[in-house]
Amino acid sequence: MILIGFIFLILPISQAPGSEATLFDHFFHTVSLVTVTGLVIHPVAQTYSLFGQIISLILMQVGGLGIMTIVASAVSFMGRKMSLKNKLVVQASINREDATDFRSFMRLILRYVLIFESLGFILLSFRFVPEFGWGRGLFTALYLAVSGFTNGGFDTLGAVSLAAYVHDPLVNIVISVLIFLGGIGFHVWFDVTKLIKRWSQRTNKKHIRFFFRELSLHSRLAISVSFFLIISGTLTFLLVEFNNPNTIGDFTFGQKLLASSFQTITMRTAGMTTIDFTEVHSFTLFSFILSMFVGGSPGSTAGGIKTTTFAMVVLLIINESKGQKNVNIWNYTLPVSLVRNAVVIFLIFLATFIGGTGLLSLLNPKVDFIVLMFESVSAITTVGMSARLTPTLGVLSRVILMILMFVGRIGPITMAETLARKDKETKNIQFVDGKVILG
Template sequence: MTTIIRRFNDWPIPIKIILSFALVIFLGSILLSMPFSQLDSSEANYFDHLFGAVSMVAVTGLFTQPVAHTYSFIGQVFVLLLIKLGGLGLITIVSAVVLQFGRRVSIQGEVTLQQALNRKDRTDFKYYILSIVKYTTLIELIGASIMSIHFVPAFGWRDGLFTSVFLTISAFNNAGFDNLGTASLQPYMTNPIINTVIPVLIILGGLGFSVWFDIGKRFKSLLLYKDWKDWRSLKRNYRHLNLHSRLVIKWTFWLIIGAMFLFMLSEWNHPETIGTLSLIDKFQVSFFQAVTLRTAGFGTVNYAELHMFTLMVFTVFMFIGGSPGGTAGGAKTSTVALAVILLSSEIRGLSNVNYKHHTLKTEIVKRALVIVVMFVLLNFVAISIITIFDGHVPLQFIFFESISAFGTVGLSADLTPTLSRYSQTVIMFAMFIGRLGPITIFTALANQDKKKKDVKYATGEILIG
């Protein structure tokens, strides 16, 4: 065992991260397939449990067999455990436990955690890790308490509290799983508690932990100096946030507003979605759909009934996903933002890529562009393969499902359970890659020669355009 651990420590960091997720998926699929984890009426086989485990650890929400009709109370507890491990990461949780008992994490382990959490340095690492676990638990407790206001009277104390906890953990970790049935949250389309608590949890989970702590520092400053008297002071404190936090907050805000506006524009008079609702209900349902696109996977409308325009627009928002270093997946808001800023700079003929009076590093911008291109190419490959095995399915629904898987969103037009096992296997790989990120996967798989140096040759020119 000591030899295995020593060899594991010598492996590249991306491989450690990938193996930690793969190990959780495998063990989770075994636990879910146990008789005590399933209902007597369960029709799931091992493939269904494996698919579910991948989706849970990848915090996606797609399934071949619904949780409510497959898993017992013990099985649903395992589902929550897999979602938690997937949202925060096995390495993060294990490190937090080790630190809590007063033991140190090696420098090598800190570097692994740094990459797993997309953190740029290892300053105050013990405080950072323990704070993540502490605050996520606190937020989930508050969310579950508020949700229980509705579910306890509806289901009773035991089932009501458990349903509240289940939905809260799933929402905060941007997983999109529910234990209510096959229609996600459609029965609660106009419920004010669901339409408020779930989106707030999704946003908090999707912003990223580094943004949390940056906002927390500014909030402490406001309390300490009582500097919240007017709009100008709040704006000044917002400007004191670091560049990453401001970019993430700005893009998250406008993505939600944009998706909400386009959804209402397309579905306003559609009787199958929001056409028959009151003005207030139309706004809250539209807000919910706009937020869930940040890779959460819950839905309060039937996505199979959406207008084609809405379906296509939603794929763009799902592709973008949440923000780095949090529980969300997708190409990430900051990554797509950098690619857009680069495009804008090229169109305007600028030699530097600038944002908010800062010149961005070339390697960061190049990395962002590579991730976006990788996501596009991988989605193209996945869609192409699925059309081979399930060519009878309309292309727009395959496109939607593939983007949902790669973005670890989990929204579905009721397609995944009906696909062939081959296509479902493609969806599994898409979810896994989408959660870890294509850069992590390809860095781990690349057979890099450490002795090879970055060689620069004579400059060459190629015509483009």
């Protein structure tokens, strides 16, 4: 997909007048689009014509939904049957527990995507059509709706992203909701929808907390961690940047709250911004590095280690500190294999992030280390937020960012399994117990 997109984007018809992008720049942009990251060397609006922007929109949409989902849906709609082996591959790629009623499941995913993006497109049109006219206004609304829902972070507004709309409630709220819906995952959509239907048919409706308890454990964890990160991130940004005149210091309290919540929501997964991140405090960058590292939820368009993986690691630490042998939450005991996989994913992701940051620091010794960390985690978590560092980096540094984007999109654990040498049969070998002193 990256190679196909690259061929289309280097065509003369795809170039905007005065575009300064080189072949390498186009390749970098294509990797960023397909991995729905958002890092760019040159702004999309100044690089690509309308045709090129349409190609970038398609690449972002396909990258957001996932290659497996697109191919499986196309095969399913053509009436062709998929083998059980291929169904299991797609099932794993979208984190589905079973492969039954596969065609209906794929159609349901695409239906939800169409509904969410269409609603976002319609609402955003009320802002951009009066400003830009019908043609450009509708395309801008469509581009931002797809970019928000796929957590792509791209826009066609220029080099300053959404800075002109920092005080616009419609743009901020609509894009924030799209980002949240895209980053929460297919499973949560379906779970909440089914539960709402059941509750609407009941005569005696209980308190909202009972509604939450009837959700699946996965949905409860994903929603709880997501809201915790959003609320804590908003408060952190608001408190740290409250008096910073270069960010939100001169805003009213309502404007500060709107800007803080938008940066927090988009920072976890999407990469759009309404302020200049080169002017924020170092602690703000550090807090968002942690937020980006967690990212969105499984089965979503977002990156990061995922909310449920983060929850597993935290629960393991809490239960171990209490001397609890099992990892328990909400009257559930989590399987050891599940917790073990979470720890492995966390460590591989962390190692990849540290390695990428280390290489960037070697190649750019004069750049502030916190900024290099910010750029590195933004790439591997496919957030795409930049402190304006990417356009200034050399070729090798950009190659490192492309590798991080690619690995972050397909998943570090997938890359590790692909590169590792495996025997034909997995053997569980056990020797005499060994004792090592810890701490």
